Amino acid sequence: MEVYMIQSLETHLFFARIMKEHSLFLEASFPAKETRWIQRAKFFREEWEAFLADVVRASDGNVRREVLDSGEVVTPFTMFAERKTVQYTGIPINSDITLEEQRLKGLSQSGRHCELLRLIRGLNRRALRLLGGLIRLKEEILAAMVSCQLYTTNYPLLIQHITREAKLYQSFLMHLERTGSLCSRDMQELEVFWNQIMMEHALFIRGLLDPTEEGLIETADAFSREYRALLEAARAAEGRSLAELTARTKEETERYRDFKAAGAQGINECEIRSIILPLLADHVLREANHYLRILER
Numbered sequence: 004m005e006v007y008m009i010q011s012l013e014t015h016l017f018f019a020r021i022m023k024e025h026s027l028f029l030e031a032s033f034p035a036k037e038t039r040w041i042q043r044a045k046f047f048r049e050e051w052e053a054f055l056a057d058v059v060r061a062s063d064g065n066v067r068r069e070v071l072d073s074g075e076v077v078t079p080f081t082m083f084a085e086r087k088t089v090q091y092t093g094i095p096i097n098s099d100i101t102l103e104e105q106r107l108k109g110l111s112q113s114g115r116h117c118e119l120l121r122l123i124r125g126l127n128r129r130a131l132r133l134l135g136g137l138i139r140l141k142e143e144i145l146a147a148m149v150s151c152q153l154y155t156t157n158y159p160l161l162i163q164h165i166t167r168e169a170k171l172y173q174s175f176l177m178h179l180e181r182t183g184s185l186c187s188r189d190m191q192e193l194e195v196f197w198n199q200i201m202m203e204h205a206l207f208i209r210g211l212l213d214p215t216e217e218g219l220i221e222t223a224d225a226f227s228r229e230y231r232a233l234l235e236a237a238r239a240a241e242g243r244s245l246a247e248l249t250a251r252t253k254e255e256t257e258r259y260r261d262f263k264a265a266g267a268q269g270i271n272e273c274e275i276r277s278i279i280l281p282l283l284a285d286h287v288l289r290e291a292n293h294y295l296r297i298l299e300r
């Protein structure tokens with residue numbers, strides 16, 4: 004039960020913020036006339052924000068220090084990136100949550116009792132309900148875009164990408180509810196998943212940079228090629244070769260994390276020309292930090 008509670012909260016701390024931000028990226032991407040689509044995205048942004056606030060409240064003293072320190076919950080850039088994103092889009096963000104996340108304490112001995120277990124069961128059910136709705140919305144947006152019924156400033160591949168992330172979160176929660184833990188997750192499957200995600204981030208970054216940012220575009224292109232190779236290697240790997248590949252992937256992802264951190268900082272400080280929202284730059288950095296923690300395990 005202890006494992007179930009800790010792993011549930013850690014999963015939400017990372018993924019619920021990711022879902023809240025996906026909802027914001029969707030909401031910000033529609034032309035002003037698309038009021039129905041905007042309303043639907045706004046609904047999920049608000050629901051996930053309220054959900055994340057409850058998760059953070061339940062997490063104090065109940066998640067591992069290594070998760071809090073990994074940079075997957077918040078980074079040094081998150082707070083400012085939120086402020087800039089509010090300034091650009093006019094979409095409100097409750098940064099009190101971010102402040103509370105920065106102050107979260109790691110596991111303590113006491114306090115995980117029956118009441119917390121009930122609370123966490125409720126959170127998991129609530130997240131699964133929200134995920135069903137958000138996945139449907141993402142799929143409907145994609146269908147409308149690729150049939151040329153709807154214009155948005157997001158790439159169709161970005162919608163597919165964030166749908167896959169939502170489905171991964173959903174699969175973890177279903178696994179937790181079924182077995183009580185995430186301990187039996189298949190490392191090869193995870194590497195295939197995240198190598199593709201990392202590759203696509205590089206493709207998005209290169210496509211959202213200003214055409215004059217030639218150096219950064221070249222670096223992003225190189226990362227996309229390297230992750231494509233790692234993705235293919237992960238698909239083919241087995242046994243011992245997976246351990247070697249994991250070590251190689253970890254090195255690559257450390258370099259990538261540094262590139263993304265420099266990008267998040269450069270975008271926050273107005274030193275990079277692009278159409279990347281500051282919160283998107285921070286978002287992809289957190290996803291790399293999350294992947295690094297998985298690779299280090």
Ligand SMILES: [Fe+2]
Binds near residue numbers: 290
């Ligand atoms: Fe994401």
Ligand SMILES: [Fe+2]
Binds near residue numbers: 200204
């Ligand atoms: Fe992503």
